[in-house]
Amino acid sequence: MGDPVPFLATARRVILQEADALHALSASLNQSFADAVALLLDAKGRVIVSGMGKSGHIARKIAATFASTGTPAHFVHPAEASHGDLGMMTRGDVVLVLSNSGETPELADLVGYTRRFGIPMIGVASRAESTLILQADVGIILPQLGEACGRGIVPTTSTTMTLALGDALAIALMEHRAFTPENFRDFHPGGKLGAQLSKVADLMHRGDALPLVQRDTPMSEVLLTISQKGFGVAAVLNSDETLAGIVTDGDLRRHMQGLLDHTAGEVMTPDPTTVSPSILAEEAVKVMNSHKITCLFVLDPDRPAHVAGVLHIHDCLRAGVV
Template sequence: MTEFPLSGFEPGSPADLASLPTLTSAQSTLAAEIAGLSALQGALAPSEALGAAFAEAVACIACGRGHVVVSGIGKSGHIGRKIQATLASTGTPAFFVHPAEAAHGDLGMIDTNDVILLISQSGETSELAALLEHAARHALPVIGMTASTGSTLAKASTIVLPLPRAPEACPMGLAPTTSTIMQLALGDALAIALLERRGFTANDFGAFHPGGKLGALLRPVAKLMHTGDSLPLGTPDMTLSSVIIEMTRKAFGCIGILDEGGILIGLISDGDLRPALDRDLTTTCAREIMNHAPITTRGDMLAQEVIHLMTARRKAINSLFVLDDEGRPAGIIHLHDLLRTGIA
């Protein structure tokens, strides 16, 4: 095993890391890539070639009836896979075709309604030839993302997204760094522009991301709430002794007070009940101590919105009634229900 001398540096020691050449290198890399992104942002102005082509590409994809077929080789291929994944997760059907596999049968995956997005910094990637020939044969629109407007890819593309020239962060100018960051950023911009054009919502996003913390955040509260006999409910004339029994049985720390039509007109929480315990519990009624304007939510409200509603106050709300369109309790959600989903 090779040992690397650390010249007096010991893990955990209070060494002056800011003086290490490594950090200077890292800052230079980021500076070069930031400069590239700045150039890209400027090139997206309406008066610039990229700006006009970008708007045309968004319209082409949005009006299409098929998928966006993304392809590229090497580093551009890795970026292409991420762009494809972002498109698909934000409402634009897309899949990635490896250019080498395309020539060995994967061209059959491409439909006559699809749009092809090809990525190549030089625009002279020979592996893309089969895809370009297939697109020409079937009159499929090709969007070419390249830094060379005179390249083979640019000449064969229906729409060219010309990336501005910017120095690579690599000191030798060889390793794709700045260029791939720009490709990735332009792909993100394309996906978000399409998302906004389609009116893609947080609920739609949640439907495509049902797993993990993100899925929990985007889950409608209707899928997490307690319903039916679990709800702690009472009437305005209910005595405090009965209120205490119902609150204890249901264990949500509150009780919803309904009118004769089943509409929620008030709420009694633990905090409302404690100051009233010195009253006669058998004669004092719920209407006398209830909160007449309780905070509530709707079933279509997302979990991330509900947890903010419950915790953004000076005193957090532990339980929240979920009402239907007419104001009747459809369910109740406890703060612990949200936390158990992995939101926080």
């Protein structure tokens, strides 16, 4: 095992240097940032993000962040752009070009194309006198700070600032558009993010899957319904189809003596805990945990006290909500 001291010292030096760079970037932002946001908001088409090398990797991430927060965007590789991908840019788009030096030769054709066809371009570089900034409609200047490698050859501090700048642009656009968690879920239906933002309506069972019985239903039929539907519970309805109560395993045990001589209305637990289909499934899980239950009936917001669905804890587990 190596001595951890020098490794930890290096790690802390790098992280602190990059943190200082982010503070410098924040302090340096001016009207050009606001102009860039305004230009992006006015885009009738898509935001095209481009960069070469490490800037290209950052550009891909920025494009992905834009796209997932309500700003249609995609990445165009500058080298591929010179071999046909320039056709991916059209009037109505806005182009965001990243280059720490502002002189990356592979960007020349892409920059020239935007100038020739009047496509608005935002340039991000560390030199105000660079070709990219001079050609751009809006130029954002990164602070000229040393890279964290100490030799100025490994893009570290500069890429960290560029990445943070892209996040700042995306969040500014997102907040201006009042982008909601529900909107975010539309772009993230899979994975943990999608699970966390799932609503009860996305996971609940409806229609024929619902275990529904009437108050006067004999318990022999209630047991069949509970068994067939597989939720371990049945909703008991009044004559007007509103929810009167539920029959659970606990109710069955409490009425074990002479159970089959009773009706659903005589055995049920009245006024059960219910939820709305519009709440997050995560919130429904909290309700189940707090009441120590495994199933919730969902009421129709347009028809008070009418059952719209049923949600089981297993549905939430399968979706990755818990």
